[in-house]
Amino acid sequence: xxxxxxVVVAAxxxxxxxxxxxxxxxxxxxxxxxxxxxxxxxxxxxxxxxxPAEVELHAGxxxxxxxxTSFRVNxxxxxxxxxxxxxxxxxxxxxVSKGTRTYDVAPMDGGSWVRSDIVIFLCPTPVGxxxxxxxxxxxxxxxxxxGAILGVGTAHALLKCPASNEPFCLxxxxx
Amino acid sequence: MIHRLSAAALVLSTVVLLASRPADAxxxxxxxDPTVPIVQAGERILxxxxxxxxxxxxxxxxxxxxxxxxxxxxxxxVPTLKLGTEELFTSLINTTQPRYFVTxxxxxxxxxxxxxxxxxxxxxxxxxxxxEFGGSGSPLVTQSSIGPxxxxxxxxxxxxxxFTWLTxxxxxxxVGTDATVGPYIRPGxxxxxxxxxSGKSAGDIQPVVLNYPSDLPMIPIILxxxxxxxxxxxxxxxxxxARAIPRNYNHVIINDAQIxxxxxxxxxxxxxxxxxxxxxxxxxxxxxxxxxSNIMVDQLDAPGRFGNLTTLAGLTTPEDYVAYLYExxxxxxxxxxxxxxxxxxxLLRNLVLAQLPMPTALAGTTxxxxxxxxxxxxxxxxxxQHPEQFEGWxxxxxxxxxxxxxxxxxxxxxxEAGQLFRAYPKLTRLYTTLSPExxxxxxxxxxxxxxxDVSRDHTxxxxxxxxxxxxxxxSPATLVTEQGWAFRLxxxxxxxxxxxxxxxxxxxxxxxxxxxxxxxxxAALAAPKSGNGCSTVEPLSFGLIALLTALxxxxxx
Numbered sequence: 001x002x003x004x005x006x007v008v009v010a011a012x013x014x015x016x017x018x019x020x021x022x023x024x025x026x027x028x029x030x031x032x033x034x035x036x037x038x039x040x041x042x043x044x045x046x047x048x049x050x051x052p053a054e055v056e057l058h059a060g061x062x063x064x065x066x067x068x069t070s071f072r073v074n075x076x077x078x079x080x081x082x083x084x085x086x087x088x089x090x091x092x093x094x095x096v097s098k099g100t101r102t103y104d105v106a107p108m109d110g111g112s113w114v115r116s117d118i119v120i121f122l123c124p125t126p127v128g129x130x131x132x133x134x135x136x137x138x139x140x141x142x143x144x145x146x147g148a149i150l151g152v153g154t155a156h157a158l159l160k161c162p163a164s165n166e167p168f169c170l171x172x173x174x175x
Numbered sequence: 176m177i178h179r180l181s182a183a184a185l186v187l188s189t190v191v192l193l194a195s196r197p198a199d200a201x202x203x204x205x206x207x208d209p210t211v212p213i214v215q216a217g218e219r220i221l222x223x224x225x226x227x228x229x230x231x232x233x234x235x236x237x238x239x240x241x242x243x244x245x246x247x248x249x250x251x252x253v254p255t256l257k258l259g260t261e262e263l264f265t266s267l268i269n270t271t272q273p274r275y276f277v278t279x280x281x282x283x284x285x286x287x288x289x290x291x292x293x294x295x296x297x298x299x300x301x302x303x304x305x306x307e308f309g310g311s312g313s314p315l316v317t318q319s320s321i322g323p324x325x326x327x328x329x330x331x332x333x334x335x336x337x338f339t340w341l342t343x344x345x346x347x348x349x350v351g352t353d354a355t356v357g358p359y360i361r362p363g364x365x366x367x368x369x370x371x372x373s374g375k376s377a378g379d380i381q382p383v384v385l386n387y388p389s390d391l392p393m394i395p396i397i398l399x400x401x402x403x404x405x406x407x408x409x410x411x412x413x414x415x416x417a418r419a420i421p422r423n424y425n426h427v428i429i430n431d432a433q434i435x436x437x438x439x440x441x442x443x444x445x446x447x448x449x450x451x452x453x454x455x456x457x458x459x460x461x462x463x464x465x466x467x468s469n470i471m472v473d474q475l476d477a478p479g480r481f482g483n484l485t486t487l488a489g490l491t492t493p494e495d496y497v498a499y500l501y502e503x504x505x506x507x508x509x510x511x512x513x514x515x516x517x518x519x520x521x522l523l524r525n526l527v528l529a530q531l532p533m534p535t536a537l538a539g540t541t542x543x544x545x546x547x548x549x550x551x552x553x554x555x556x557x558x559x560q561h562p563e564q565f566e567g568w569x570x571x572x573x574x575x576x577x578x579x580x581x582x583x584x585x586x587x588x589x590x591e592a593g594q595l596f597r598a599y600p601k602l603t604r605l606y607t608t609l610s611p612e613x614x615x616x617x618x619x620x621x622x623x624x625x626x627x628d629v630s631r632d633h634t635x636x637x638x639x640x641x642x643x644x645x646x647x648x649x650s651p652a653t654l655v656t657e658q659g660w661a662f663r664l665x666x667x668x669x670x671x672x673x674x675x676x677x678x679x680x681x682x683x684x685x686x687x688x689x690x691x692x693x694x695x696x697x698a699a700l701a702a703p704k705s706g707n708g709c710s711t712v713e714p715l716s717f718g719l720i721a722l723l724t725a726l727x728x729x730x731x732x
Binding site for chain 1: 226227249250251252331357358359361363364365389390391393395397422423424425616617619684686687688689
């Protein structure tokens with residue numbers, strides 16, 4: 001059983017971060033949320049929890065370690081969306097991972113939709129960058145097909161290696 | 176018996192089993208002889224990355240018995256597999272290879288002209304049904320064949336189950352794989368296993384193209400270490416929207432004072448190896464080119480290339496058929512210096528020779544390329560004059576079948592590869608060398624849009640001071656390298672110590688954003704810069720400077 005916590009930034013009235021090189025987006029109705037699976041909580045629960053929480057890296061098929069995430073957008077009926085994510089080490093802002101993905105989405109009632117199959121590449125980490133035992137800041141900016149920002153969500157997590165594969169995990173996640 | 180596996184096959188966790196032999200009555204295969212060394216000469220791969228999908232063109236170089244060929248590659252998902260084209264790599268090498276030029280000027284009156292500077296290049300559809308089943312407990316996901324290969328995709332859940340299946344199905348597992356495959360064994364992962372079909376030879380090998388969902392491309396070099404040789408070259412081209420970087424390897428810029436500028440830069444690879452060896456853990460890549468991918472546009476799929484295959488299939492005489500191939504771009508130019516006449520694409524030549532073999536009596540007269548290039552002559556006047564050399568020569572020429580093969584194995588792969596350079600704006604060429612004992616980290620590649628382009632062309636200035644009626648070859652000269660190192664030479668033939676000082680000008684890390692983070696900067700300490708060649712630094716001085724240089728390494732904790 002796995003679970004997730006969710007952070008809602010926009011709905012709380014917080015000014016979203018400025019995307020790289022762009023102007024502050026106008027903030028539409030709705031919210032962008034990032035879900036990160038816990039070991040013990042229930043993934044079906046959507047809500048807000050105190051951060052950072054400790055989450056376990058998942059072994060990838062090519063010897064890496066990554067973090068499966070989910071993104072959810074409320075009130076934004078779209079057929080496709082582009083997720084631009086950044087993961088930074090909290091204490092110094094060092095970039096750990098970034099990526100841009102465009103997905104087809106299937107709006108549910110009220111125009112909300114969910115993508116629960118997004119794996120964020122973390123390890124091997126960049127040279128010299130350790131992430132084990134470190135708090136990381138996750139940020140995702142979501143835009144529609146026209147390039148308009150739908151919203152920005154953030155989350156935080158403290159990463160640890162899986163006990164079953166800890167030595168190798170440490171070797172590729174400590175930079 | 177030693178088979179030499181020169182697998183430039185990338186990622187390949189090459190698998191070559193030597194001394195494998197057909198089994199006894201039980202149908203088993205004998206285990207490999209663990210005392211037989213396997214040597215992998217290098218790897219070449221082109222990655223294209225877009226929206227979470229990696230396309231990998233992998234060149235496989237192998238020079239052994241067909242029965243001993245095997246290949247094993249860990250993947251995050253079930254890939255699609257196509258045939259690639261060797262020509263892609265020939266073109267990439269020719270087009271992105273670093274080149275070193277020397278621009279020569281003279282002062283005074285030189286008795287004879289002197290010219291350096293010739294550009295010096297350095298460095299180095301399925302035809303059977305797919306079966307998707309495996310039975311309960313079997314790791315098999317799918318198996319099929321493509322071109323010269325049989326292949327299988329296996330679940331990576333269990334090493335034992337995978338090895339058992341590979342052995343039972345005559346896919347060979349190299350010595351040492353058992354100890355290195357551990358990190359890739361996990362639920363949800365897959366392995367692609369490749370072997371040559373029965374009846375195929377090493378000469379039939381051609382590149383493969385894989386497509387699989389993945390965030391970032393990776394080379395499973397740890398697995399490759401079981402079949403590697405010292406200082407094995409690894410050449411990676413990356414296509415994407417920005418300049419590519421080695422995410423978890425350092426980046427090194429070679430000290431061009433050590434380049435043998437007047438010797439056609441033939442020591443480039445030696446300098447690269449030394450520079451890489453100066454980096455932490457000997458884990459570093461050089462960027463040999465970063466810039467527009469337009470330089471590759473039309474090289475493989477120029478308009479009109481390959482003519483019209485319907486027309487080709489309708490040419491019923493061997494002479495007309497082969498002439499059409501030469502006249503319509505079914506040729507390539509091998510990498511190297513100087514003019515070289517285009518030759519038929521090697522795989523194509525093999526396909527044609529399978530139907531139009533060269534008479535054995537011609538072996539002392541020409542070679543296979545010459546035979547085909549002058550086929551009209553050999554089947555015309557020459558045959559009239561030497562009919563005895565064609566006795567028993569009755570080729571089974573089938574232009575329709577041959578054209579179908581050419582379309583599948585030559586034309587379509589070239590067109591698909593060529594399209595890559597229109598789809599992705601940036602091309603980066605990265606290079607490293609690794610010895611088996613240093614293959615402890617799988618390199619992963621990413622992008623950084625803020626980094627500048629890197630030219631493949633490098634130029635030094637040579638000023639020859641002839642004085643009054645001096646001889647250019649014996650007069651003193653000053654060589655100023657691109658990085659600004661200046662060397663006073665008693666004459667242009669004077670040998671320099673090309674190993675003095677550090678081989679790495681700069682060692683740095685490249686992140687996915689921002690400027691490089693410099694770990695070691697040897698240039699800042701020596702700084703013998705000169706814009707006009709008047710300031711000089713003798714090699715000895717350079718060496719002393721290097722000795723006094725404290726390597727400054729700033730690592731992020």
